[in-house]
Amino acid sequence: DTGVSQDPRHKITKRGQNVTFRCDPISEHNRLYWYRQTLGQGPEFLTYFQNEAQLEKSRLLSDRFSAERPKGSFSTLEIQRTEQGDSAMYLCAETGERGGPDTQYFGPGTRLTVL
Amino acid sequence: QKEVEQNSGPLSVPEGAIASLNCTYSDRGSQSFFWYRQYSGKSPELIMSIYSNGDKEDGRFTAQLNKASQYVSLLIRDSQPSDSATYLCAVKDNFNKFYFGSGTKLNVKP
Numbered sequence: 001d002t003g004v005s006q007d008p009r010h011k012i013t014k015r016g017q018n019v020t021f022r023c024d025p026i027s028e029h030n031r032l033y034w035y036r037q038t039l040g041q042g043p044e045f046l047t048y049f050q051n052e053a054q055l056e057k058s059r060l061l062s063d064r065f066s067a068e069r070p071k072g073s074f075s076t077l078e079i080q081r082t083e084q085g086d087s088a089m090y091l092c093a094e095t096g097e098r099g100g101p102d103t104q105y106f107g108p109g110t111r112l113t114v115l
Numbered sequence: 116q117k118e119v120e121q122n123s124g125p126l127s128v129p130e131g132a133i134a135s136l137n138c139t140y141s142d143r144g145s146q147s148f149f150w151y152r153q154y155s156g157k158s159p160e161l162i163m164s165i166y167s168n169g170d171k172e173d174g175r176f177t178a179q180l181n182k183a184s185q186y187v188s189l190l191i192r193d194s195q196p197s198d199s200a201t202y203l204c205a206v207k208d209n210f211n212k213f214y215f216g217s218g219t220k221l222n223v224k225p
Contacts, residue, residue: 002160031211033213035215040123040217040218041217041218042119042203042205042215042216042217042218043159043203043213043215044215045212045213045214048211048212055211056210056211056212089158091158091159095211102147102149102164102207102211103149103161103164104149104161104205104213105161106158106159106160107158108157108158109158
């Protein structure tokens with residue numbers, strides 16, 4: 001257990017619905033990343049925050065996706081008007097100094113299924 | 116497009132053997148390199164990080180980095196069935212973005 005938590009662990013939704021995921025890191029001061037992982041692939045970068053500032057956003061992140069990190073603590077990832085292609089594992093990772101520079105610690109993930 | 120390439124496997128080795136996993140990356144400016152282990156249905160778990168050319172050993176694991184060849188490898192000595200998992204190579208660029216390979220599936224046979 002890395003100490004990074006995500007909620008919910010599983011989400012099943014119908015196409016067209018909105019969903020929101022939450023990530024709680026250990027520290028408010030570390031960088032926080034969101035990734036998407038599909039079967040047989042490695043995690044794919046979506047966005048990251050330093051404190052409350054969103055510093056980078058993947059071109060893969062359409063305007064249906066939005067992420068926030070209010071007050072530099074927990075973060076949320078919202079997907080609007082979900083599509084079947086959004087079905088994936090959504091991973092949150094915290095980067096800090098625990099294991100050395102830039103080491104990432106992943107939460108357990110939220111598995112999204114869009115019907 | 117920055118890429119990280121891994122052989123998807125599966126790589127099968129007998130228990131007690133050495134497993135060798137390889138990774139190449141495209142961004143010559145990358146400075147930080149990582150190996151993660153991922154069990155089916157679980158999230159990635161950090162095994163090793165390496166930042167400079169050469170070898171880095173941690174228990175049964177040795178990471179090797181050759182920046183000139185843009186090549187990173189992971190050796191697992193005395194492989195155990197519990198090492199059976201997918202191993203992900205990751206590279207950090209100069210903009211704090213991480214790029215992951217698609218992973219190599221390792222099977223260690225008792």
